[in-house]
């Protein structure tokens with residue numbers, strides 16, 4: 001690989017194209033044409049060291065399909081490939097080749113034109129399986145293929161594991177940024193079918209709900225924001241017993257609002273962390289600090305959680321309607337100023353700027369002596385496993401791979417693939433210290449979501465490594481920065497990435513086995529949770545519940561996730 005790189009670096013310097021972006025410039029190739037050489041990079045050690053070897057390096061290696069192994073253009077003769085994807089419903093554009101700056105740029109630079117096979121929004125789930133079953137394949141499926149389809153129709157796709165170090169150098173370098181990337185990338189029989197996509201980890205996505213509390217209510221009842229469980233219960237009682245919202249009715253306050261039908265306001269996901277059990281991706285298991293999958297729902301911690309939650313709900317300190325409430329019901333209560341504290345993405349999800357300003361992030365604290373966790377995973381990986389999947393029908397598969405690899409050659413090109421041209425929804429600080437998000441004024445014809453999906457592919461970009469992910473800058477976008485500040489407040493309580501089960505390929509027979517017991521295990525757990533929180537339980541009921549869940553196959557259920565965590569299917 002080093003030799004190929006040296007060859008390319010030397011060539012790029014000769015024609016004056018080389019410049020880096022992000023921290024991986026030594027590993028990256030095919031820099032975009034608008035880049036300029038800098039002194040620092042021109043004296044790059046690796047390049048100068050081997051420069052003499054490649055004195056004739058302006059003759060690039062061309063393969064038998066007329067595809068250059070490195071550099072641009074990618075093809076010796078213009079070539080057109082078909083790419084199939086579903087159009088996003090928010091995309092108000094008419095032509096991907098002109099609306100999406102990254103595609104226009106990549107096509108001009110690589111010599112490859114895309115003929116789009118666009119599926120109407122909402123139809124891919126039906127049409128792609130028919131295409132796969134009938135062997136009616138485009139050259140590339142873009143964001144349409146899941147890991148199950150890769151395993152089921154493996155002969156229909158082009159594995160890239162053999163060309164990672166040649167035609168897919170940039171994708172390969174990006175993949176290796178992700179801890180445990182092999183488990184995510186390789187199928188059970190040892191193949192890779194796509195580079196990763198989206199952002200390596202987006203800070204605001206480290207967690208879901210973050211608890212906020214109404215400062216005005218605190219002032220009305222003469223209390224400070226609580227910093228431990230006892231103070232918290234004291235504040236909730238003060239909210240309940242007084243006219244905390246100040247509307248003249250001392251009985252209409254809901255001290256803590258929650259809703260199992262609102263994705264970041266579930267009771268279990270937000271409260272179990274106070275009882276020493278980390279929560280991120282599953283309501284039924286967690287990974288301990290030794291990398292072992294543990295059943296969260298048959299522990300003494302969970303038994304304590306149930307007792308305390310029953311006490312909170314039965315005394316009205318926690319909302320009594322949370323099991324049946326959804327997004328709208330909780331939102332109605334919050335908008336009507338009935339809720340003192342709840343777990344939110346930000347207060348702006350329900351409230352206007354003025355009302356939202358009453359809420360502040362609550363400190364995170366545990367119950368009793370338990371270790372305290374915040375729902376979430378520190379800097380969790382958000383990279384997608386499968387994005388750009390080349391098919392076996394493709395006449396020049398290496399060229400199709402290199403087209404996508406070109407968009408991974410510069411992190412700014414990757415961000416532009418997601419969000420459009422620089423200066424629209426993102427830009428670079430003048431001192432070159434990084435990128436930031438922009439949120440322009442919206443119009444009736446073009447709201448913010450329309451902009452994102454019309455100018456870019458949003459999730460459908462080569463993975464943007466952590467160092468190059470645009471920042472939420474408070475001076476540029478206060479609403480986006482608010483979320484980062486909330487995450488900052490409680491991030492120390494989130495579990496580390498090592499306690500997360502990463503996505504991987506699951507063989508069909510394992511998946512089939514899992515489906516036999518999983519629903520029974522989860523249903524039994526959910527039923528006892530609801531019953532116990534609302535009506536309470538005794539030791540005999542607890543013992544019977546534990547035996548019941550085990551009889552349904554909880555041990556097998558946990559073994560399945562252990563294999564996924566270990567990558568040992």
Ligand SMILES: [Ca+2]
Pocket residue numbers: 242243244245246247248249250251252253
């Ligand atoms: Ca009131």
